[in-house]
Amino acid sequence: MEKLVEIIAKLSLEIGRMEESAKEQFNFNELTLTQMNYLETINNLHNPNLTELAAEMKLTKPTVKVAIDKLIEKDFITRVKSDEDRRSAHLHLTVKGKVINHMHDFAHKQMAELITGKLDQSEVKLIEMLFEKVFSKQ
Amino acid sequence: MEKLVEIIAKLSLEIGRMEESAKEQFNFNELTLTQMNYLETINNLHNPNLTELAAEMKLTKPTVKVAIDKLIEKDFITRVKSDEDRRSAHLHLTVKGKVINHMHDFAHKQMAELITGKLDQSEVKLIEMLFEKVFSKQ
């Protein structure tokens, strides 16, 4: 168990570093850490409305409104009016905003390459099988 | 390779979620995302001086100075005067500041528990061996 925790710590640190370097690669310097966090959360929630986003981030609606307006201004997200509820709108990432996903993909690919570079095919297969079991339902 | 990348993405997402929930557990609400980032970076650099910290974070020294002063005020870090260079001081996390490490540990332990809950002992051993190989030098 000790050893496993240590491995996860290393894995986490390494992926974190790769995400950092990917961020530089993708020239996301236009955004602050907080703004990046908004994009991440919108992405994770799959097009939330303002109320849902504020709840998830534990911020007030006016706070989120202001932040969102700036990100719309900068063309990272758009507001899409809801059909069910005419008061509401859903937040979508634009093509530009979706680049955060490419950024993640880039980091994950780098990590995958570190693994395939150190292990042979059968060992990689083994890792895949083991983690499929870890992530399986029930 | 495709499958491996997917697994790393899931792993990364899951660890991220656990870090998030750990953050709530540890009541780090006193700090902003940016301030948390300062603590993380100081921790990673092992007691940098102001110049090193500013360089790493790609911010100006006055910016970092202001941020550091607030974190010292709140008792998350301390300044320790350098012996080699009397102009300089090194930044250390206080006991309070070091809680970010417990936070990481907590998240990593949770992930380890997810794994040990889904796999039997021999499979866990296998994962440990495989990742030791991945993280081995050359």
Add this chain to the structure above:
DNA sequence: ATTATTTGTTAGAATATACTAACTATATTT
């Protein structure tokens, strides 16, 4: 010894991030 460089600081200003209070428009409940 003088000059140049480096470390950290102060002051002042612009923008970002967050809040409360008060409001409009639409939906839901009674």
Add this chain to the structure above:
DNA sequence: AAATATAGTTAGTATATTCTAACAAATAAT
């Protein structure tokens, strides 16, 4: 139909985050 609740907005304010410019003190280079 009237009252209540919900989604989003606006205005005003406080604090956080960042910058440039200018400086003192210590160190390094000439």
